[in-house]
Amino acid sequence: MTTSLAVPEAQQDGSVEHRLRVALRELQKTAAHFSAGPSTRGAEYRAAVWALTEPWLALAETKYRLAAGAPSDEHRWRRLIDDTRSLGAREPVSNLAEPPTIARALLRALLEAERPGPSVKEIADRLRKLIADGTYPPGTSLSASHLADEAEAAGTPTPVERVRLALRDLTAEGATVTNGARRTWVAGGAASVERPVQIAAWMRTLIQARVYPPQSPLPARLLLARDFLATSRDTGAALRILGAEKVLKRSTAYRPVVRADLPFPLGPGPFDLGARVEELRGKAITGITFPFSEVRTTCQQVQVWWRVRHTPRPDVLERVFRTLITAAAYGIPRVVELYPNSPDADVRTVLRRTAITALADLPAEPLERLWRTACLATAVHQLLVLVETAVRHFVPRSRSPLDLTLGAS
The missing domain is CATH 1.10.10.10 (Winged helix-like DNA-binding domain superfamily/Winged helix DNA-binding domain)
Incomplete structure (x- = not known):
């Protein structure tokens, strides 16, 4: 909400915005003129700045009255007005940078207030x-x-x-x-849930789903931290929680190993990746393809959201999650096709983790929903890397990795 009331009479030509910009330019010239002269001209300098800004105080007072009901806005205008009025005092100027700083703050605030938009x-x-x-x-x-x-x-x-x-x-x-x-x-969310507890709970789910099978070593801590978008410290704390629960065997010399005698029942075994892919196809967006570049951009965007803890609207996050499910549904078979006889346990783990993360129901708590979506984005990005690596090294060069797509063609 803007107003053009109480504009200095001497500056009635042109819009308020234009006159404020002129005043800011005049302020800059005044500051340049006095900064080149002797410091003893401080009183004269302040008087010149005061002459530029004093005519705008009436408009500032109007803005203050219009800010009623918004305490922070009221406080801002009251402070700007009081600081500007101090320029009319006769006390000596100890800091020559202070008068233009005060004046500039007022004029810029008035300029911003002239922009259209809600109050x-x-x-x-x-x-x-x-x-x-x-x-x-x-x-x-x-x-x-x-x-x-x-x-x-x-x-x-x-x-x-x-x-x-x-x-x-x-x-x-x-x-x-x-x-x-x-x-x-x-306010009121579960943002205070400790990260190690959150990570340990999700790792427990992955172990129960046989992503990390019994008696198998877990990936190195730094790799787990990457997979779960966590710090090494929080990941280590999560591993200690699982060790205390008798889920992992921990040793200072080796990576933690999943125990054979777990304190909870395992899901059906052995792990049927083909059945998981069919489930994913049922949840995927049909009839479209995604260029690798688009999928990669989506993955990176979600990871940024998590790093800055920006939770988008629920409908936006749901749409992104479904896009990632679709990428997983078509990316997993592509990796299996390109690595048909791979004995690499790390590749199998990426495939399984991607499938289980994509199939798991999202939590109700907004930040945890965002985190789990970011975990899926990380897994899908790893699929892209596996496909591009295989195409670059094992497939004839007739097809460029830049032209790769995921989805139903």
Whole structure:
């Protein structure tokens, strides 16, 4: 919501936005002029900056009144106005950089306020509604830039600074939580679940499904950390949990080994990869193909979402997960075809882990749903690498890896 009230009389020609840009250019010239002169001209310098900014205080006061109902926005305008009024004082100037910094902040805030789009209060009200109706469930990451991009894509240009202020108000209310890295998510989720516990629970599922069969060594810790998008420390803690549960035999000299006498029943054996692929085909998107480049881009995007803890809308994540299921349904047979007699246990593990991750139901908790989707993206990306490696080394060069596709042709 914008207004053009209380514009300086001396600057009535042109739009408010244009006049503010002119004022910013004049401020830059003033700063350059005085910075080249002696430091004893501090009082004169401040007076010149004050003469440029004082006419804009009335408009700033109007913006302050219009910010009612948005505490962060009100506080911002009150601080900018009070700082600018200090330029009219007669005290000596100790820091020549301070007057233009104060003036620039006010003029830029006024310039941003002239941009079209909802007010901070309107943005906060909309986010409250989306949180209340479950569009953004507990644990959902709320990035100001992503929210602004989504609003613009929906036809409502929204300055990102206003979104940041709205999120600040929601955090003050307790509707959202913001950490030291300034990442914000919807309050009330299970984001506090310890990562080692989460990793151990998923590894237990994979062991039960015979991805890691009894009496087989697990991959090295760094490889497990890569597969589960975790730190080596959290992965090591997860392995210790499974060791304490008598799921793994651990030794300082060897990689952990899955015990033969597990404390839970195993799934049907032996592992039938063909049957799993048929299940995947039943869940896959039919009648389309995916270029490898498109699948790779999707995998990388999901991994970025997890790294920054950005939880997209549930419908977006569901669509991406189904795309990855489709890539797995057609990528697994391609790897089997290219590695028909491979004794490599690592290849078998990738195939099994991809199939089980794609077939498992997604958890209800938003961040864990995102993590499991990222685990599938990592597995699918490994399929792509296996196919491209085989094509590059074992298949006649008539077909370039860049032309490879997955899906029903």
